[in-house]
Amino acid sequence: MPGAFSSDDDVELRQAERDVTLAFEGQAFDFTALLAVSNVFRAATAVRNHMEREVLRAHQLSWSAFVVLFVLRVWGSKESHELAAEAGITGGTLTGVVSTLERRGFVKRTSHPSDGRRLVVKVTAKGRRAVDEIMPMFNKHEAMVTEGLTEQTRHELSRHLRTILRTLDVFDSDGLDGQDRPSVD
Amino acid sequence: MPGAFSSDDDVELRQAERDVTLAFEGQAFDFTALLAVSNVFRAATAVRNHMEREVLRAHQLSWSAFVVLFVLRVWGSKESHELAAEAGITGGTLTGVVSTLERRGFVKRTSHPSDGRRLVVKVTAKGRRAVDEIMPMFNKHEAMVTEGLTEQTRHELSRHLRTILRTLDVFDSDGLDGQDRPSVD
């Protein structure tokens, strides 16, 4: 039964909603979409900042650097473009992150055996050790951050977010020219 | 009934979960927390990049610049620290964003009437016009991005994210020393 309760942030929310409505009156807005997107971004920023402050800062690692290192810890080595996709950053950005990580001895660049263009990034023993040292604390904070949610609502949250991700995957790859696709299957 | 279906990304997901489990075997991990946090960040990055590419780039505005401008469009003027909090950025970052916006004539810095330290940022007519021009398209893409969700699941998503936000609010403000507070009331 949605709307059956009203916590503090709900009150605040409706006030903001009122203000936005007032500011853009006469125009039709999709507020649930606006709020969903807005909240996704707010939560992400808050979580990222929290993690960087409370967990990563002590190890001099940024979120992106840690994500890259984590991916390499799990899979041992990855080609550059896979690594970028996995970390959600572009190739240009990855170059900088890998350089930072390499300078500190956490990863090393390796040339691809058969294709001289491609780059294989490998984690070093030191890099593996770093992740193993950080990960328990990192996961503890992940649990803390989501402690207000039950096991089920966490799954619900992840499912909804993956729905968004899937929509964007289709739209962005397919996107600009190949419109008029007959649904996503 | 959760788990009753298995889309492509679910299969991929469980494989990743297996890999992570394998990599960190012997350690107890909270996977639902890890996945929730990971998905929040993935979705936020994907949405932000999509919006910057498809909507904001044509107007030469970054996500943060647009958020700041939007906030000012709704409330007319805001003090610096409020603006920073509302946009989810730090004061140091806001200085740069406001400078960019001011250089392009969208906002202007105003001194506080009674407190010489404080800064009041006001939106200009040009800034208001810019938001009014961008917002319809922006909201259309917000709707598109969340089109895979129903009205109800969007509310569900927002509610879960606000739960995370509330947890972080308490933890980060209260945080390190002032523990043992008797509930949030």
Added chain:
DNA sequence: TCCAACTCGTTCGTACCCGAACGATATTGT
């Protein structure tokens, strides 16, 4: 063979973004 078209990672320019340090202003205690 050889060279156009393609596909890599890197570099570049611009802008963000944070936390720490800084200078200016305001407040407080004495």
Added chain:
DNA sequence: ACAATATCGTTCGGGTACGAACGAGTTGGA
């Protein structure tokens, strides 16, 4: 009144972050 303290916005250094341009490497035809 005035020095210590607190609170502002700004500056600074280091590190992302993007897209466009670039150069090296590969591939597919003429």
